[in-house]
Amino acid sequence: MENQSDPRERMARAARSASSSPNVIREDPVYYNSTKQKQQKVVEMMRHAWNNYKLYAWGKNELKPMSKRAHLTSVFGGGDLGATIVDGMDTLYIMGLIDEFREGRDWIAEHFHINEIDTDLSVFETTIRFVGGLLSCYALTGDTVFRDKAAEVADALLPAFETPTGLPFALINPSNKANRQYHWAGANSILSEVGTLHMEFTYLSDVTGKEVYRQKVNRIRDVLHNIQKPDGLYPNYINPRTGQWGQKHTSLGALGDSFYEYLLKAWLVSNNEDEQARVMFDEAMQAALDKMLRISPSGMAYLAEVKYGRIFEEKMDHLSCFAGGMFALASTTLQNSLSERYMDVARKLTHTCHESYDRSDTKLSPEAFRFSGAVEARAMKSNEKMYLLRPETFESYFIMWRLTKEQKYRDWGWEAVQALEKHCRVEGGYTGLLNVYHASPQGDDVQQSYFLAETLKYLYLLFSDDSLISLDEWVFNTEAHPFPIKGKNPLYRAADKLAISGNDDNQV
Secondary structure, three states: OOOOOOHHHHHHHHHHHHHHOOOOOOOOHHHOOOHHHHHHHHHHHHHHHHHHHHHHHOOOOEEEOOOOEEEOOOOOOOOOOOHHHHHHHHHHHHHOOHHHHHHHHHHHHHHOOHHHOOOOEEHHHHHHHHHHHHHHHHHHHOOHHHHHHHHHHHHHHHHHHOOOOOOOOOEEOOOOOOEEOOHHHOOOEEHHHHOOOHHHHHHHHHHHOOOHHHHHHHHHHHHHHHOOOHHHOOOOEEOOOOOOEOOOEEOOOOOOHHHHHHHHHHHHHOOOOOHHHHHHHHHHHHHHHHHHEEEOOOOOEEEOEEEOOEEEEOEEEHHHHHHHHHHHHHHHHOOOOOHHHHHHHHHHHHHHHHHHHHOOOOOOOOOEEEEEOOEEEEOOOHHHOOEOOOOHHHHHHHHHHHHHOOHHHHHHHHHHHHHHHHHHEEOOEEOOEOOOOOOOOOEOOOEOHHHHHHHHHHHHHHOOOOOOOOOOOEEEOOOOOEEEOOOOOHHHOOHHHOOOOOOOOOOO
């Protein structure tokens, strides 16, 4: 008899169920009157995205779905790193698309060689997409090729940490080991980037038995813990040579966002052992909510940006829309004086983010939206009107659904599926949009790797049973790669519990 509580069995059942379900996909939205049918629609979307990437850009980083060729100017450049493969693998596995998963696994085993790449790579993006994606696949399957490739990537990044403070440079060339910062950031590193490595590097140490990865991120944690915070806030820029803050600009959107997310999640994935992380999270959020949370004239809550102690811009990035889910997780995982406020803010921020979708002609959100005068939850500048296939709002829908069971979150997610199909789907995959306020918007011709890693995964899980990637046993990294919770999930696969000799008995 199957052990109903074993996540390995649940994952296998879910995979069998998904892969054996009928693949009849109809254009009539009335057809999708059951949760299972909506879930299967998302599976079909994943197949469409994956198959077109395979057809037109296999082995390259991303796809240009309108041009039907590889996207060579992505964040990872034109090298053959297969970003879409690595990023999309655990989504394929969770959806039960095992044939596609196997072909991705074989490509990684045979063709993924990061040290051959002669271009600047983002330490942050490479960590969350590649190290995170590979470690998630290792947890799910036990196939050691994923663990070993994750270590290979992390080893290629380690020279970036050779600074006086241990805070890494933003960019590294794996081939020649040269480091540099972004030109627009001057001498500074970015808070969200140096603070969003902790989950991946600590887990990598646990599954390989090599402490060097944990040592690197613990040193970053110590710097950020000990440095003086202006008004309790963490500015977005910090100099890795001096350990001093750059300009005093604070945001829970771009440049700041996932640093705060990882304080909470480092605590969660450690099974509450990393108490320092949770204390830092609560202290940071108390300051942020006191100084950055704003209420619009009509009553919408949003997170404004602060510069030198004052509200700098009455706007909220789409990137900030993960915060609804973050505050909900914080509220339900530890009862303290902030718990009630966290859940109230979670509901209100998720509502605001839905409004940013609902107030556009396409029912998809702009890259940033403003609150000034009569304008609420709408973009004003042309470069803010884009929709880049982003997942953050759907992440909050998923977490809010799992924690509250309020039907509106599933309804909002289904609205998004329909909008994506109407406006972003093209013959060659899925494209972002240049202006969400046009009824027939022009595409940007990029199928982002995170569309497969995050957007489609969160929409799929929104319509899944709670036992599939249960929040009691898994924590998602900021690229939606699920990590098992230490001590709670037997798929944690710590090195001292396995033979590290390359035993591939569990290979998929």
